Amino acid sequence: MKLKEISREELFRSSYGCAGCAAVLAVRLTLKVLGRNCVCVVPANCISTVSCYYPQTPFFVPMTVMAFAATGAALSGISAGFRRRGREDISVVGFSGDGGTADIGIQSLSGAIDGGYKFIYICYDNEAYMNTGIQRSGLTPYGATTTTTPAPCFETESKKDMLRIVAAHDIPYAATACTSYPLDFMQKVARANRVNGPTYIHVLAPCPTGWGFAPDRAIELGRMAVESGFWRLVELENGKLRTTHKPSRRRSVAEYFAAQTRFRQLSPEQIEEIQRNIDRRQAAGQAFSATG
Amino acid sequence: MSTRTPARKYITANEAVACAARLARVEVIAAYPITPQTTIVEKLASFIARGEMDADFIKVESEHSALTACMGARMAGVRAFTSTSSQGLEYMHEMLAYVSGGRYPLVLVNVCRSVALPWSIWGDQQDAIQQRDTGWIQIFTETGQEAMDMVLQAYRIAEDHRILLPVMICLDGFIQSHTEELVEIPDQESVDSFLPPYDPVVTLDVDNPHTISMGGFGKHYAAWRREQQAAAEKAGEVIVEVGDEFARVFGRHYGGLIEPYRCEGAEAVILLMGALTGTAREVVDEMRADGQAVGLIKVRAFRPFPVQSLRQALSLVKAAAVLDRDCSWGYGGALATDLKAALYSLPNPPAMLNFIGGLGGADVSPEQMKYMLDKALAAKKGAPSSMEFIDL
Numbered sequence: 001m002k003l004k005e006i007s008r009e010e011l012f013r014s015s016y017g018c019a020g021c022a023a024v025l026a027v028r029l030t031l032k033v034l035g036r037n038c039v040c041v042v043p044a045n046c047i048s049t050v051s052c053y054y055p056q057t058p059f060f061v062p063m064t065v066m067a068f069a070a071t072g073a074a075l076s077g078i079s080a081g082f083r084r085r086g087r088e089d090i091s092v093v094g095f096s097g098d099g100g101t102a103d104i105g106i107q108s109l110s111g112a113i114d115g116g117y118k119f120i121y122i123c124y125d126n127e128a129y130m131n132t133g134i135q136r137s138g139l140t141p142y143g144a145t146t147t148t149t150p151a152p153c154f155e156t157e158s159k160k161d162m163l164r165i166v167a168a169h170d171i172p173y174a175a176t177a178c179t180s181y182p183l184d185f186m187q188k189v190a191r192a193n194r195v196n197g198p199t200y201i202h203v204l205a206p207c208p209t210g211w212g213f214a215p216d217r218a219i220e221l222g223r224m225a226v227e228s229g230f231w232r233l234v235e236l237e238n239g240k241l242r243t244t245h246k247p248s249r250r251r252s253v254a255e256y257f258a259a260q261t262r263f264r265q266l267s268p269e270q271i272e273e274i275q276r277n278i279d280r281r282q283a284a285g286q287a288f289s290a291t292g
Numbered sequence: 293m294s295t296r297t298p299a300r301k302y303i304t305a306n307e308a309v310a311c312a313a314r315l316a317r318v319e320v321i322a323a324y325p326i327t328p329q330t331t332i333v334e335k336l337a338s339f340i341a342r343g344e345m346d347a348d349f350i351k352v353e354s355e356h357s358a359l360t361a362c363m364g365a366r367m368a369g370v371r372a373f374t375s376t377s378s379q380g381l382e383y384m385h386e387m388l389a390y391v392s393g394g395r396y397p398l399v400l401v402n403v404c405r406s407v408a409l410p411w412s413i414w415g416d417q418q419d420a421i422q423q424r425d426t427g428w429i430q431i432f433t434e435t436g437q438e439a440m441d442m443v444l445q446a447y448r449i450a451e452d453h454r455i456l457l458p459v460m461i462c463l464d465g466f467i468q469s470h471t472e473e474l475v476e477i478p479d480q481e482s483v484d485s486f487l488p489p490y491d492p493v494v495t496l497d498v499d500n501p502h503t504i505s506m507g508g509f510g511k512h513y514a515a516w517r518r519e520q521q522a523a524a525e526k527a528g529e530v531i532v533e534v535g536d537e538f539a540r541v542f543g544r545h546y547g548g549l550i551e552p553y554r555c556e557g558a559e560a561v562i563l564l565m566g567a568l569t570g571t572a573r574e575v576v577d578e579m580r581a582d583g584q585a586v587g588l589i590k591v592r593a594f595r596p597f598p599v600q601s602l603r604q605a606l607s608l609v610k611a612a613a614v615l616d617r618d619c620s621w622g623y624g625g626a627l628a629t630d631l632k633a634a635l636y637s638l639p640n641p642p643a644m645l646n647f648i649g650g651l652g653g654a655d656v657s658p659e660q661m662k663y664m665l666d667k668a669l670a671a672k673k674g675a676p677s678s679m680e681f682i683d684l
């Protein structure tokens with residue numbers, strides 16, 4: 001995919017998202033790839049909260065809001081319905097947050113992958129329950145403060161590795177991405193869209209409000225996450241894992257942490273420990289995506 | 293009436309409703325096993341496996357997902373079916389309200405069973421009653437035949453553009469689900485003439501994109517809810533209408549929202565829902581033969597609650613004995629308490645005797661029913677209402 005091939009049509013516009021919200025960007029970019037022949041499912045999260053209040057909607061393709069835990073099953077049901085109607089050409093896509101994916105919706109996601117219907121499940125990961133006011137989720141990284149892991153404490157569990165979890169289902173296609181690498185992300189959406197089965201894309205979406213950085217820095221923060229090795233851009237197709245982007249420069253985790261407020265309470269020693277963990281995992285080729 | 297001869301077979305109510313789903317040309321099924329519903333799911337799976345039914349069976353990991361997937365199929369414009377019991381229905385709770393609020397005309401068969409704790413796989417109606425306020429039309433049936441016929445009618449009622457509400461057909465665990473009886477299975481052509489293909493009002497349509505289920509504030513929210521209430525009330529008329537038309541095509545009529553039995557001149561009436569009605573009928577016959585002025589009202593529709601029919605049927609009765617296989621803890625049996633509300637402002641309402649019984653699969657014998665009616669006969673109009681657990 002080349003820059004000039006990207007559609008100029010905006011199928012998600014004018015939401016109430018915070019200034020600089022990368023989750024909103026993830027939806028916008030996805031719909032640029034899928035175009036008008038797609039339908040969207042959005043459970044309770046920031047995206048549904050900043051969009052779908054009658055009589056306004058930022059979605060220019062059909063969409064429905066969904067119960068928090070139910071994204072996977074809704075995708076299966078809609079996809080089955082379209083199959084019955086001979087409309088398997090329609091892309092069925094879900095936009096679920098990290099909480100909706102890794103916590104309350106993990107059972108439904110697992111069941112849906114197992115069910116085998118064609119859909120694209122996009123987990124946009126802002127690393128906490130942002131919609132309800134920045135509470136920790138199973139994808140909040142070790143060391144971050146949230147309103148339920150408040151300073152002087154911090155999140156003491158590491159981030160669940162969702163890619164490994166979906167990989168364990170023998171999913172035909174899964175990938176990680178980051179909104180700061182739009183071409184890489186969009187290419188993955190396009191690839192997922194070609195698969196006749198369940199697919200999963202986990203896109204890191206920096207959140208100015210929840211992470212504590214200025215709204216004009218969301219792209220920079222995403223780049224720092226990848227350049228520090230905190231997040232990796234990979235793709236898993238038919239069981240084969242491939243890195244899709246190797247950062248040309250390495251930054252330290254300390255630099256990434258310093259650019260936001262949520263890691264402020266970590267001591268230099270604790271940050272060094274996290275750095276060592278990342279280095280060790282990278283050297284061992286361990287963990288598809290997660291760190292911490 | 294159809295001139296073709298329908299098949300007659302000894303089958304359970306579970307098999308009968310599975311046949312009904314097939315005859316209704318359901319295209320998507322998503323269900324999860326639980327006793328005593330399981331044989332419905334198994335039957336449907338085997339219909340599909342043997343090529344006797346053309347439908348997608350979505351494999352799901354829970355009832356929450358089963359109902360969600362059915363709602364999804366409806367969003368794509370396809371007729372869907374699910375079925376559950378007890379813990380499964382409880383597990384669906386969140387989605388039950390989603391489906392009704394979203395006005396998705398789904399049909400669900402609930403095979404009524406107790407809910408834990410105390411744990412029991414046996415029958416009562418606590419599961420269905422606990423979902424009373426989720427916005428579903430709830431209809432209780434007495435036999436396998438009625439359960440089958442009501443599934444066919446349920447699609448007509450739910451999909452009627454004046455209604456667009458989901459329908460829960462309830463049948464009693466074991467008494468119906470696992471008991472074989474002679475059931476007349478209508479032929480496909482007659483069913484097709486009675487039940488046209490699903491004609492959805494709104495779908496996820498890429499050529500006409502809409503946000504089809506969304507949020508709303510204040511007045512908008514209230515306006516949708518008022519429409520939902522209006523549709524639920526209207527459903528009372530449509531249930532009767534569809535029942536009458538069903539009788540014209542298939543020759544079987546169940547009496548609409550309630551079925552009064554031998555209520556002419558009755559001083560005391562027993563009211564109940566579901567399969568125990570059969571026993572009550574016999575008790576009423578016996579007591580009538582003894583010259584006692586007793587009758588029976590089988591309540592078929594629990595939501596919408598048949599307020600007018602019940603007020604009419606009970607206006608001259610001295611006392612009502614209400615048998616509930618459920619309880620709204622801290623108040624009383626759900627049928628009894630709703631009935632009391634319905635009779636409020638009747639100039640001279642009957643005395644109300646609430647009997648909670650048949651819990652956790654306990655048998656309610658003819659003697660117990662006679663006891664209830666005897667007590668009702670002895671009660672005086674204007675007496676304070678009573679409540680009694682009869683299983684002990």
Ligand SMILES: Cc1ncc(C[n+]2csc(CCOP(=O)(O)OP(=O)(O)O)c2C)c(N)n1
Pocket residue numbers: 023044045046047068069096097098099100101126128129130131132137
């Ligand atoms: C069953 C249920 N429990 C809790 C909630 C409240 N709730 C709504 S959104 C949300 C958090 C969403 O978090 P996430 O999925 O990470 O998305 P984000 O808000 O970060 O976009 C919660 C807890 C709910 N809607 N439903």
Ligand code: SF4
Pocket residue numbers: 017018019020021022023024046050126130131206207208209210
């Ligand atoms: S809280 Fe974060 S994810 Fe939610 S809308 Fe604001 S910036 Fe976006």
